[in-house]
Amino acid sequence: MATDTIKSLPAVRSPGFKFLLIVILTVCMAVPLFLIQLALSDREQTAAGAASDIAAGWGGPQVVAGPVLLVPYTVRRENLVNGQEVNMDQDLTAMLLPENLNMDVHARSGTRWRGIFEVPVYTATIGVHATFDKAGMAALMPSDAKVRWNEARIVIRVTDAHGLADNVVLNANGHSVPFESGVDVDETRLSGIQANAGLKEPGDLTLDTKFTLRGSREFSVSPLGRRTTATVQSDWNSPSFFGAFLPTDSALSKDGFKASWTVPYLARGFGQSFASANNQMDLLQQPAFGARFYQPVDHYQLVQRSLKYAILFVALAFLVFFVVETVSPQRLHAVQYALVGSAQVLFYLLVLSLSEHLGFALSYLIGAGATVALTSLYAMSVLASRVRAAALFVVLGTLYALLYVILNAEDYALLIGAGLLFAALAATMYVTRRINWYALAAPAVG
Numbered sequence: 001m002a003t004d005t006i007k008s009l010p011a012v013r014s015p016g017f018k019f020l021l022i023v024i025l026t027v028c029m030a031v032p033l034f035l036i037q038l039a040l041s042d043r044e045q046t047a048a049g050a051a052s053d054i055a056a057g058w059g060g061p062q063v064v065a066g067p068v069l070l071v072p073y074t075v076r077r078e079n080l081v082n083g084q085e086v087n088m089d090q091d092l093t094a095m096l097l098p099e100n101l102n103m104d105v106h107a108r109s110g111t112r113w114r115g116i117f118e119v120p121v122y123t124a125t126i127g128v129h130a131t132f133d134k135a136g137m138a139a140l141m142p143s144d145a146k147v148r149w150n151e152a153r154i155v156i157r158v159t160d161a162h163g164l165a166d167n168v169v170l171n172a173n174g175h176s177v178p179f180e181s182g183v184d185v186d187e188t189r190l191s192g193i194q195a196n197a198g199l200k201e202p203g204d205l206t207l208d209t210k211f212t213l214r215g216s217r218e219f220s221v222s223p224l225g226r227r228t229t230a231t232v233q234s235d236w237n238s239p240s241f242f243g244a245f246l247p248t249d250s251a252l253s254k255d256g257f258k259a260s261w262t263v264p265y266l267a268r269g270f271g272q273s274f275a276s277a278n279n280q281m282d283l284l285q286q287p288a289f290g291a292r293f294y295q296p297v298d299h300y301q302l303v304q305r306s307l308k309y310a311i312l313f314v315a316l317a318f319l320v321f322f323v324v325e326t327v328s329p330q331r332l333h334a335v336q337y338a339l340v341g342s343a344q345v346l347f348y349l350l351v352l353s354l355s356e357h358l359g360f361a362l363s364y365l366i367g368a369g370a371t372v373a374l375t376s377l378y379a380m381s382v383l384a385s386r387v388r389a390a391a392l393f394v395v396l397g398t399l400y401a402l403l404y405v406i407l408n409a410e411d412y413a414l415l416i417g418a419g420l421l422f423a424a425l426a427a428t429m430y431v432t433r434r435i436n437w438y439a440l441a442a443p444a445v446g
Helices: 002-012 015-028 030-058 134-138 299-308 310-326 334-358 360-382 386-407 410-431 437-441
Strands: 062-081 084-096 100-114 117-132 153-158 169-172 175-178 180-185 188-196 205-216 218-221 227-234 239-243 249-253 256-264 289-293
Touching: 015 030, 015 310, 015 334, 030 100, 030 117, 030 205, 030 299, 030 310, 030 334, 062 117, 062 205, 100 218, 117 289, 153 205, 175 188, 205 218, 218 227, 218 239, 227 289, 239 256, 256 289, 299 310, 299 334, 299 360, 299 386, 310 334, 310 360, 310 386, 334 360, 360 386, 386 410
Parallel strands: 062 218, 100 227
Antiparallel strands: 062 084, 062 153, 100 117, 117 205, 153 188, 169 175, 169 205, 180 188, 218 289, 227 256, 239 289, 249 256
């Protein structure tokens, strides 16, 4: 009986069986990696919740759209009531966009913390100069309309009005008028501010105002003028420009950035006036552009990207051990392979947990160093060879260094990954080129 058991052992130790076992273990490692992915998603949601809490007290991402002129009027139209045509008055609100719009924005940046989570915030001082012409006002409504010019309003929409840091005054043709809270359009109240335009009839109108707006993470403006010029500058030194239009000119330095835009209304996609403002107010924010107060070390994003390569690197670690075992007199048990794979999986959890406190680069260095050292020391024991353990240390260290390069070279990630796989296969074929696989699988005699 004992002799039969001994003779059956080489079959279990055969390279073919061991390779199949490694494939199964690699697939099994997807389970703890999936759990780490869930933990990452949970931490991202917690960070997003912290950002929302800060936005609720300070101000969220802001979009400034305006000023625009809203003019209420009444027209008599035939309507079908109970099968009969009846003349009825309709109250509507026309909307006119400015001929020229200039916006000058100075944003002072900072950070706010909620627990361990950091969110970039800003306080923006926004200077606005806009003009409306008489011809545009005169052609705004139907010829039979009864226009209530004394109720005409200047409106500026902001995404999160509670970020306004002080009261705002409008200078209209040299007359100062205080803004009021909210934007009222056809029985709908929107976020923003409004003020009486001070009109009695159509006429040229020049507007100037300045206000302070607090927000977080993003700031953008909408190009509502027939010709819009905007300048945004800040002491934040890592902006990410986004939106419908990129800057026509920008300058970056360690002290901050300055960017300018010039946008004609032909590039915007809609006209300068609307006979009815109903359902058109949201349209105003669609062509917005601006700057994102970008955090260059987004550790959650980098951990997410590293997890995409996790199975590949676990498989490569198994392959390295398999090749070393093949050229070694020692044989590894399935449990030992499982422990090696667990160390590679735990690396991602280490990086995730440490990066929330130390940043991604340092966390990656600590996690990779600890994982490579642990695996190499374990290999030195189970393989009973310092030389082979040192070789494993070099190979695994190189793999983790390449993974870091892949994570920071997104445009070339696929190319580097494909090259790494090809190199791993070529190295395996070279190292094992003289191995007699049949001899390894043959039972020992005596």
